[in-house]
Amino acid sequence: xxxxxxxxxxxxxxxxxxxxxxxxxxxxxxxxxxxxxxxxxxxxxxxxxxxxxxxxxxxxxxxxxxxxxxxxxxxxxxxxxxxxxxxxxxxxxxxxxxxxxxxxxxxxxxxxxxxxxxxxxxxxxxxxxxxxxxxxxxxxxxxxxxxxxxxxxxxxxxxxxxxxxxxxxxxxxxxxxxxxxxxxxxxxxxxxxxxxxxxxxxxxxxxxxxxxxxxxxxxxxxxxxxxxxxxxxxxxxxxxxxxxxxxxxxxxxxxxxxxxxxxxxxxxxxxxxxxxxxxxxxxxxxxxxxxxxxxxxxxxxxxxxxxxxxxxxxxxxxxxxxxxxxxxxxxxxxxx
Amino acid sequence: xxxxxxxxxxxxxxxxxxxxxxxxxxxxxxxxxxxxxxxxxxxxxxxxxxxxxxxxxxxxxxxxxxxxxxxxxxxxxxxxxxxxxxxxxxxxxxxxxxxxxxxxxxxxxxxxxxxxxxxxxxxxxxxxxxxxxxxxxxxxxxxxxxxxxxxxxxxxxxxxxxxxxxxxxxxxxxxxxxxxxxxxxxxxxxxxxxxxxxxxxxxxxxxxxxxxxxxxxxxxxxxxxxxxxxxxxxxxxxxxxxxxxxxxxxxxxxxxxxxxxxxxxxxxxxxxxxxxxxxxxxxxxxxxxxxxxxxxxxxxxxxxxxxxxxxxxxxxxxxxxxxxxxxxxxxxxxxxxxxxxxxxxxxxxxxxxxxxxxxxxxxxxxxxxxxxxxxxxxxxxxxxxxxxxxxxxxxxxxxxxxxxxxxxxxx
Numbered sequence: 140x141x142x143x144x145x146x147x148x149x150x151x152x153x154x155x156x157x158x159x160x161x162x163x164x165x166x167x168x169x170x171x172x173x174x175x176x177x178x179x180x181x182x183x184x185x186x187x188x189x190x191x192x193x194x195x196x197x198x199x200x201x202x203x204x205x206x207x208x209x210x211x212x213x214x215x216x217x218x219x220x221x222x223x224x225x226x227x228x229x230x231x232x233x234x235x236x237x238x239x240x241x242x243x244x245x246x247x248x249x250x251x252x253x254x255x256x257x258x259x260x261x262x263x264x265x266x267x268x269x270x271x272x273x274x275x276x277x278x279x280x281x282x283x284x285x286x287x288x289x290x291x292x293x294x295x296x297x298x299x300x301x302x303x304x305x306x307x308x309x310x311x312x313x314x315x316x317x318x319x320x321x322x323x324x325x326x327x328x329x330x331x332x333x334x335x336x337x338x339x340x341x342x343x344x345x346x347x348x349x350x351x352x353x354x355x356x357x358x359x360x361x362x363x364x365x366x367x368x369x370x371x372x373x374x375x376x377x378x379x380x381x382x383x384x385x386x387x388x389x390x391x392x393x394x395x396x397x398x399x400x401x402x403x404x405x406x407x408x409x410x411x412x413x414x415x416x417x418x419x420x421x422x423x424x425x426x427x428x429x430x431x432x433x434x435x436x437x438x439x440x441x442x443x444x445x446x447x448x449x450x451x452x453x454x455x456x457x458x459x460x461x462x463x464x465x466x467x468x469x470x471x472x473x474x475x
Numbered sequence: 476x477x478x479x480x481x482x483x484x485x486x487x488x489x490x491x492x493x494x495x496x497x498x499x500x501x502x503x504x505x506x507x508x509x510x511x512x513x514x515x516x517x518x519x520x521x522x523x524x525x526x527x528x529x530x531x532x533x534x535x536x537x538x539x540x541x542x543x544x545x546x547x548x549x550x551x552x553x554x555x556x557x558x559x560x561x562x563x564x565x566x567x568x569x570x571x572x573x574x575x576x577x578x579x580x581x582x583x584x585x586x587x588x589x590x591x592x593x594x595x596x597x598x599x600x601x602x603x604x605x606x607x608x609x610x611x612x613x614x615x616x617x618x619x620x621x622x623x624x625x626x627x628x629x630x631x632x633x634x635x636x637x638x639x640x641x642x643x644x645x646x647x648x649x650x651x652x653x654x655x656x657x658x659x660x661x662x663x664x665x666x667x668x669x670x671x672x673x674x675x676x677x678x679x680x681x682x683x684x685x686x687x688x689x690x691x692x693x694x695x696x697x698x699x700x701x702x703x704x705x706x707x708x709x710x711x712x713x714x715x716x717x718x719x720x721x722x723x724x725x726x727x728x729x730x731x732x733x734x735x736x737x738x739x740x741x742x743x744x745x746x747x748x749x750x751x752x753x754x755x756x757x758x759x760x761x762x763x764x765x766x767x768x769x770x771x772x773x774x775x776x777x778x779x780x781x782x783x784x785x786x787x788x789x790x791x792x793x794x795x796x797x798x799x800x801x802x803x804x805x806x807x808x809x810x811x812x813x814x815x816x817x818x819x820x821x822x823x824x825x826x827x828x829x830x831x832x833x834x835x836x837x838x839x840x841x842x843x844x845x846x847x848x849x850x851x852x853x854x855x856x857x858x859x860x861x862x863x864x865x866x867x868x869x870x871x872x873x874x875x876x877x878x879x880x881x882x883x884x885x886x
Contacts, residue, residue, distance in 0.1 A: 167781045168633050171626035171774065175661065178771045179693055204633070209691040223688060230685050233678075234665045235637040281773045285800045286780045317881050329781060334632045334733060339782050341740050342625060342768060355804055359859075363866055374873060381880065437884070444877045451870035458863040463801045465859055471844055472852050 160270055163290050164201040164330045170288070176207040177246045177278045190224065191242040192231070195270050200325070202274075204236050205244065242290075244274035249365055250453045253321075253446040255439070258293075262301045265293055272325055280453075283356065291322040318444035357468060359461045366457070370450045373443055380440045390432045398429050620657045621727060621744040622769040625778055627663045627702075628731065628742065634665035635704045635733040642670070644705040646715060648682055649729060650689060650696040658699055658727060659769065662689065666701075668715075675711040677718065700727035700744075706734065708745070713759050716747055728761060742766060 169191070181187035189207035193200060206227050208220065232238045242264060245252060252275055264271040272290040280287035293301070296316050331339070409419040627649070638645045647665035651658060664685050668677040686698060701719045703712060712728065719726040725746060732741040745761035770778060815837070821827040847855075 166633070168626065168629035170777050170781065171624075171629050174771070174773050174777045175624065175626045176692075178773060179661070179695075207692045219691075223691065226684065227688055230681060230688070233667050233681060234634060235639065236634075278773060281776055284776060284804070286777050318877065331781065332632070332636060334636060335629060337735065337740055338625075338628055338632055339778075341742070342628075342778065343782060355801070355808070359863070363862070367866065367869075370870070370873065377877070377880075384884070440884075444881065447873060447877055451874045454870045455867055458867045459798055460801050461863050462860065463798050465856060465863075467801075467805060469852075469856055472847070472849075 160200055160272070160292065160325050161198045162200075163272065163325045163327045164199055165288070165327050166201070166203050167329065167331050167335055169202050169205045170286070170329065172205050172207075173244055173246075173274070173276050173288075174278075174281070177276060180207070180210065181246055181278075186248070187246045189244050190227075190240060191244055191272075191274060192228075192237050192239060193241045194237050194239055195241065200241060200270050200272065201330070202241060204231070206231070240268065240271075242268075242271040242273060244276060246276045246278055249279060249369055250277060250449050251369055251446060253442055253449055255442060258301070258442065261291075261293055262298065265298060266302075279362075283362070288327055290325040290327055292325060294320050294323050297321050316441070318441055318448055321441065321445050355464060355467075357461075357464055359457070362457060363454070366450060366454050370447065370454070373447050373450065377440070377443045377447060380435075380443060383435050384437075384440070387432055387435055391434075394429050394431065401429075619654075620765050620767055621729075622657055622659045622767050623729075623742070624659075624661050624769060624771075625774065627660050630663050630665075631702055631704065631731050632733060635731075639667075644670070644703055646677070646701060646703045648686065648698055648719075649700045649702055649727070650686070650693075651699045652695060652697070653699060660699065660729070662693070662696055663702060664689065670711055675714060677715060679718070698723045698726070700729065702729040702731065704731050704733040706730070706732045706741070708761055712761075713747075716759070720747070727764065 173189070176189060177187050187207065187210070189205050191202050192204045192206070193202040195201075209223065228238045228240070243260065245257070257273065261271075261273050264273075270292075272292050275289045275291065277287035277289075294316075297320070300316065405420065412419050631645075631647070634647060635645050645665055646668050647663050649660050650662040650664075651660040653659075666678060666682045666685070668675065670676075689696065698719070700723065701715060703715075708728075708730065716726065716728055719728075728745045728747070730741070730743050730745070732739070744764040744766050746764060747759050748762050749758075750760040751758045818827070818833075819837070822829045
């Protein structure tokens with residue numbers, strides 16, 4: 140494993156430090172494998188995960204293969220995972236498959252993937268390998284008609300913050316990071332070799348199945364309902380967080396006032412005592428008396444805000460598509 | 476001659492090429508195949524003639540005899556092509572070979588109308604039977620049907636591209652599920668092996684290991700057979716098949732011709748059967764099975780996107796989003812409609828004889844648009860649009876809200 144890290148570091152060192160990935164090349168078998176994995180093992184709101192393998196070429200990341208992770212059903216999941224991964228990579232190396240670990244993929248339920256777990260995982264990946272991405276596959280959106288795969292990385296700013304683990308309000312203010320700057324999206328391009336091209340021609344010849352025009356399906360209320368429900372939950376979380384923060388800041392300011400008052404009283408007393416000729420009262424440790432309240436960690440708020448943003452984007456995309464479809468239906472009726 | 480005979484030509488060529496490769500494959504290396512091919516061409520002609528007579532009721536009107544003659548012309552043409560192919564194989568001139576291959580491929584891509592009409596699901600019946608009639612009557616239906624997912628084929632192609640120096644073919648294990656009447660192949664992995672003239676070595680440990688790992692992810696998949704790239708079945712294949720019969724009962728053997736020796740990637744499946752004189756020399760014969768491609772819904776959509784990478788010269792395609800997807804889908808439907816309209820124009824102007832089943836499908840198509848009173852439709856449309864607009868407004872509002880919150884915190 141050390142040698143692998145060395146390999147990665149040398150590869151990463153060859154690139155610029157900020158590792159600005161312009162493009163992501165995705166090979167077809169990866170797409171098909173991810174789709175198959177979710178279809179077979181991940182019904183419902185279970186999340187399926189797996190590892191992406193590939194190469195870094197100039198400023199592009201080429202993902203050439205992938206393998207899935209088993210579900211966490213046993214208790215000793217951790218140990219199994221690492222061993223499973225090592226075995227898989229070793230075996231794949233024998234058959235000349237790129238064994239460079241370049242990222243991981245995860246399926247998502249209606250777009251809710253901005254969570255602490257994802258952040259931590261992606262941070263550890265990106266810390267080890269500069270160019271790693273997380274590929275989010277949305278099966279529900281895909282079933283509605285168009286393949287939905289998005290690749291994300293953490294911005295350098297967020298990497299800094301995670302490194303220092305400083306999630307207090309002051310720390311975040313220093314970094315000046317907003318929820319929009321948490322993840323950056325890398326555009327994906329699907330690439331095929333010539334042989335796969337021939338295969339695709341074959342498939343088209345042999346399978347005379349009708350084109351699925353799922354995309355032009357008019358029913359939208361189900362999807363809208365679910366999305367709005369999730370959005371409302373998140374907004375509730377957000378408001379709770381805001382309330383917490385408000386109470387904290389109010390407590391803080393109250394405490395400041397109390398401290399101030401105490402100091403003033405002390406000074407007055409001391410002045411009085413001095414005027415009477417008595418020794419002044421000792422200066423007590425103010426900090427021990429007024430313990431500052433704990434600032435709530437702001438990371439969760441940031442994540443929730445990011446998630447809400449994501450939901451809103453998805454909903455807007457969905458509604459714009461549906462508006463287009465509705466206008467098409469109107470045109471059809473108009474000519475009838 | 477119009478649309479019906481145009482696709483008749485392509486159908487004929489498909490079946491002819493399919494037959495040729497079928498008969499050439501069963502035994503022997505390429506050296507011996509020339510002897511088996513030439514007599515089979517004569518059989519081809521008979522076959523085409525007989526099938527066309529059986530297809531006559533479908534192609535209405537007086538097109539029977541005319542398409543028969545055109546079919547015979549086609550068989551002559553293809554026979555000529557085959558001869559040229561064989562001579563160039565012997566003489567070893569690869570340029571001629573590739574040129575011929577490309578010509579054959581070009582023929583196969585002909586006839587847009589039939590393809591589009593089938594793909595749009597408007598009429599699968601008449602054209603479908605023409606295209607599929609001959610190959611299925613020739614292919615053996617012994618044994619279960621093999622259903623392959625495209626992910627398996629993509630993996631096979633990929634492992635072929637990554638093979639070691641000097642290896643002429645790649646083998647691997649097939650995983651899947653067995654049903655009563657069909658075998659569904661859903662996954663595969665390649666196994667390293669060494670093959671030379673007299674011996675073959677397969678890394679069995681590796682295969683077992685990989686299978687264990689795969690089983691942890693999808694416990695329902697079992698070993699159902701193995702695959703090999705390449706055109707023929709060699710003696711080594713028999714040995715490997717024997718090994719796999721220890722792992723799975725009655726394994727299937729899949730060949731995928733990734734070297735494109737016959738201009739197509741022939742993907743075929745076989746089961747082994749004992750043959751010979753009992754008590755004396757017993758041999759193994761590989762009997763072919765029917766191969767079908769199945770997709771999950773999401774796979775179908777994924778494959779559709781992948782198909783669109785064929786057209787760009789750099790074989791790449793970005794993922795579009797938003798309204799452009801709807802626009803793309805609408806454009807495709809528009810294309811299909813123009814083709815259908817062109818066909819209708821042809822029929823109306825008398826260039827093509829009308830086919831009743833196509834007409835019935837067209838009636839279905841037109842009647843599918845529901846007739847709703849204008850007022851009701853207006854109401855429905857407006858309420859839907861209002862819902863969508865409201866949701867858009869709410870989400871914009873939420874986004875503005877969280878942005879504000881952020882700014883306030885940073886103050």
